[in-house]
Amino acid sequence: MRPAILNPLFSPIASLPGVGPKTGKQFDRLLERGAAGARLIDILFHLPHATIDRRERPKISEAPRDQVVLLEARVVEHRPPSGRYAKGPYRVLVEDDTGDLQLVFFHSNVDWIQKSLPVGEVRWISGRLELYEGHLQMTHPDKVLDATGLARLPPVEPVYGLTEGLYQRNVARAAQEALKRLPALPEWRDPVDLKLRASPNFAAALARLHGPEAPADIAPDAPARIRLAFDELLASQLALMMVRARMRDERGRGTRGDGVIAGKILTGLPFSPTNAQTAALAEIRSDMADDKRMLRLLQGDVGSGKTLVALLAMATAVEAGRQAALMAPTEILARQHYERLGPLGATAGLRMALLTGRDTAAKRRRTLAELAAGDIDILIGTHALFQEEVRFADLALAVVDEQHRFGVHQRLALGEKGAAVDILVMTATPIPRTLVLTYFGDMDVSTLREKPAGRQPIDTRAMPLERIGDLIEAVKRATAAGAQVYWVCPLVAENEELDLSAAHDRHADLQRIFGDRVGLVHGQMKGADKDAAMEAFSRGETSILVATTVIEVGVDVPNATIMVIEHAERFGLAQLHQLRGRVGRGSGKSSCLLLYRAPLGEVAAARLAIMRETEDGFRIAEEDLKLRGEGEVLGARQSGTPGFRLADLAVHADLLPRAREEAANILRDDPELRSERGAALRALLYLFEREEAARLLRAG
Ligand code: ADP
Numbered sequence: 091m092r093p094a095i096l097n098p099l100f101s102p103i104a105s106l107p108g109v110g111p112k113t114g115k116q117f118d119r120l121l122e123r124g125a126a127g128a129r130l131i132d133i134l135f136h137l138p139h140a141t142i143d144r145r146e147r148p149k150i151s152e153a154p155r156d157q158v159v160l161l162e163a164r165v166v167e168h169r170p171p172s173g174r175y176a177k178g179p180y181r182v183l184v185e186d187d188t189g190d191l192q193l194v195f196f197h198s199n200v201d202w203i204q205k206s207l208p209v210g211e212v213r214w215i216s217g218r219l220e221l222y223e224g225h226l227q228m229t230h231p232d233k234v235l236d237a238t239g240l241a242r243l244p245p246v247e248p249v250y251g252l253t254e255g256l257y258q259r260n261v262a263r264a265a266q267e268a269l270k271r272l273p274a275l276p277e278w279r280d281p282v283d284l285k286l287r288a289s290p291n292f293a294a295a296l297a298r299l300h301g302p303e304a305p306a307d308i309a310p311d312a313p314a315r316i317r318l319a320f321d322e323l324l325a326s327q328l329a330l331m332m333v334r335a336r337m338r339d340e341r342g343r344g345t346r347g348d349g350v351i352a353g354k355i356l357t358g359l360p361f362s363p364t365n366a367q368t369a370a371l372a373e374i375r376s377d378m379a380d381d382k383r384m385l386r387l388l389q390g391d392v393g394s395g396k397t398l399v400a401l402l403a404m405a406t407a408v409e410a411g412r413q414a415a416l417m418a419p420t421e422i423l424a425r426q427h428y429e430r431l432g433p434l435g436a437t438a439g440l441r442m443a444l445l446t447g448r449d450t451a452a453k454r455r456r457t458l459a460e461l462a463a464g465d466i467d468i469l470i471g472t473h474a475l476f477q478e479e480v481r482f483a484d485l486a487l488a489v490v491d492e493q494h495r496f497g498v499h500q501r502l503a504l505g506e507k508g509a510a511v512d513i514l515v516m517t518a519t520p521i522p523r524t525l526v527l528t529y530f531g532d533m534d535v536s537t538l539r540e541k542p543a544g545r546q547p548i549d550t551r552a553m554p555l556e557r558i559g560d561l562i563e564a565v566k567r568a569t570a571a572g573a574q575v576y577w578v579c580p581l582v583a584e585n586e587e588l589d590l591s592a593a594h595d596r597h598a599d600l601q602r603i604f605g606d607r608v609g610l611v612h613g614q615m616k617g618a619d620k621d622a623a624m625e626a627f628s629r630g631e632t633s634i635l636v637a638t639t640v641i642e643v644g645v646d647v648p649n650a651t652i653m654v655i656e657h658a659e660r661f662g663l664a665q666l667h668q669l670r671g672r673v674g675r676g677s678g679k680s681s682c683l684l685l686y687r688a689p690l691g692e693v694a695a696a697r698l699a700i701m702r703e704t705e706d707g708f709r710i711a712e713e714d715l716k717l718r719g720e721g722e723v724l725g726a727r728q729s730g731t732p733g734f735r736l737a738d739l740a741v742h743a744d745l746l747p748r749a750r751e752e753a754a755n756i757l758r759d760d761p762e763l764r765s766e767r768g769a770a771l772r773a774l775l776y777l778f779e780r781e782e783a784a785r786l787l788r789a790g
């Protein structure tokens with residue numbers, strides 16, 4: 091059980107003053123807690139990614155772009171939307187002695203704008219300054235203050251990632267209130283080491299990060315950040331080592347197939363497996379046959395054919411008279427796996443079923459009954475597979491697709507669905523060697539480097555947004571010849587409302603040109619609508635699919651040969667690579683157009699250059715690691731490392747060996763964490779939600 095001292099941190103965020111049911115929901119979304127609900131710990135770990143230094147008061151002409159600034163300016167004129175653009179934004183022109191800029195408000199409260207920005211008066215205006223079509227502008231300033239308001243402003247203010255409907259002040263207040271409830275926790279770190287490094291304690295570190303006194307206080311290498319990043323790495327390394335030790339202890343069961351079902355599947359295929367696929371499968375089969383428990387990572391770039399390897403491995407389990415499960419991170423992917431693998435499996439006599447959160451109660455009951463009776467050989471689904479009531483007759487192999495979206499504890503939960511289940515983790519994100527250990531502990535790794543034969547290189551080009559007219563002409567020609575096009579628009583939590591309206595606008599633009607052969611899919615659509623849009627594209631009923639990054643992972647439409655990525659400068663390399671991997675899946679010639687808004691920053695230019703240069707996912711992953719520490723990347727919140735909330739391996743990689751060493755020392759001296767420090771370390775495991783590992787202790 092969770093130590094009682096931590097309970098306040100896991101109480102719902104709605105229990106904080108100033109957070110009502112409505113803002114509570116917005117926090118759930120911001121902190122990616124969904125229906126489970128955000129807790130105090132989530133807001134405490136939502137660190138500011140920047141600060142606004144109010145001590146700086148740049149003039150308009152000298153103010154830095156693309157960051158939040160505080161400007162002193164005179165209100166010149168109000169420009170309400172008019173004429174046929176009546177639904178357009180409300181603009182206000184302001185100036186100082188050096189220049190002017192427009193404040194831009196979408197769907198805003200006009201009374202408020204008019205009251206806060208009286209013409210002729212001086213105001214202090216804070217927000218992100220951008221250059222848009224040659225003019226300086228600030229969309230939705232976060233503050234418009236008069237002299238009294240200015241006097242009340244703290245000199246250095248944290249800036250948080252936001253989501254629709256939340257403002258900086260909501261997040262800042264929630265963080266401050268949560269800090270007040272932070273209990274005094276026992277120290278889990280080595281006191282000598284802390285003293286040596288002049289490290290603050292856990293509470294002091296959090297307080298400093300949410301209440302910086304200077305911009306440097308929140309830097310990735312600031313003492314407070316290092317303290318917390320190390321705590322998180324220590325928790326994860328401890329958990330991985332404990333899980334691994336336990337798995338090693340537990341004997342597996344040798345699962346040997348006779349190759350009959352796999353043979354039938356292969357006969358039904360129009361191609362033969364690549365050497366890399368054959369080698370990976372041999373490694374997996376040998377692990378399965380062994381009576382040790384398999385814990386293997388199958389790594390391969392997008393399109394390298396991991397799914398076939400997984401299917402053949404699952405066939406091996408069924409040949410041995412046992413069952414297999416395949417778990418995907420999203421509904422769309424689970425369905426797609428089911429639809430693709432179903433026919434292949436059926437010809438070989440495999441009985442497959444799909445289990446998702448969206449099944450009707452009756453269908454679900456039937457599936458669960460058949461599963462328990464052993465009438466289903468392979469179950470495919472989302473994390474619905476974790477649930478208590480899902481019981482297998484005899485589960486031999488669990489395949490987890492796109493692993494790093496799941497945590498260690500979830501992987502364990504699946505492993506516990508059968509006696510010594512073998513686990514195969516598939517990831518499409520090539521992970522540099524140095525990081526494999528971090529995510530997966532000492533897992534065995536199979537790699538698919540070679541791509542199936544017949545793939546043509548993807549023609550990748552970068553072009554400025556101004557040339558969109560040429561691009562549309564090219565798309566016209568291509569779609570007339572039967573090609574299909576993905577058109578990706580970015581969506582960032584920080585400015586989701588605007589981005590979403592940009593995606594809608596692009597969809598409308600393209601519909602004006604291409605009619606109803608243009609579909610739209612984004613993360614905020616209902617599941618059924620999303621599926622419908624994806625399916626229409628998949629069946630070729632739509633030629634162009636405008637999408638936010640929901641199509642990022644795994645989706646497979648071989649006829650789609652063109653990938654347009656708008657605002658490519660806002661995406662990280664890994665994401666660009668994943669997106670490009672959506673095309674080039676069939677035998678047709680494919681292209682990827684990276685549309686960017688000029689001028690390009692140095693890092694963004696480097697990213698686009700690498701994309702043009704190579705399609706090697708491993709090389710891209712290495713470059714990504716080098717570049718990611720610098721400059722903000724879409725979707726990278728305070729931490730760019732999936733699975734971690736505070737540690738960012740792009741900047742904290744050097745802490746990792748230290749954390750591993752410390753974890754190993756701790757477990758060597760006190761494997762059951764029974765000492766006083768051990769008790770504190772248990773609290774640490776719960777704090778970072780590595781509690782499945784802590785639970786193993788109790789059992790042991
Ligand atoms: P991944 O999951 O690694 O991204 P997939 O398993 O989805 O890749 O495979 C991508 C495409 O390549 C699929 O359409 C699949 O049928 C096809 N494919 C898989 N293996 C081979 C092969 N050996 N030769 C030709 N095509 C293959």
Ligand code: MG
Binds near residue numbers: 396397518644
């Ligand atoms: Mg896949």
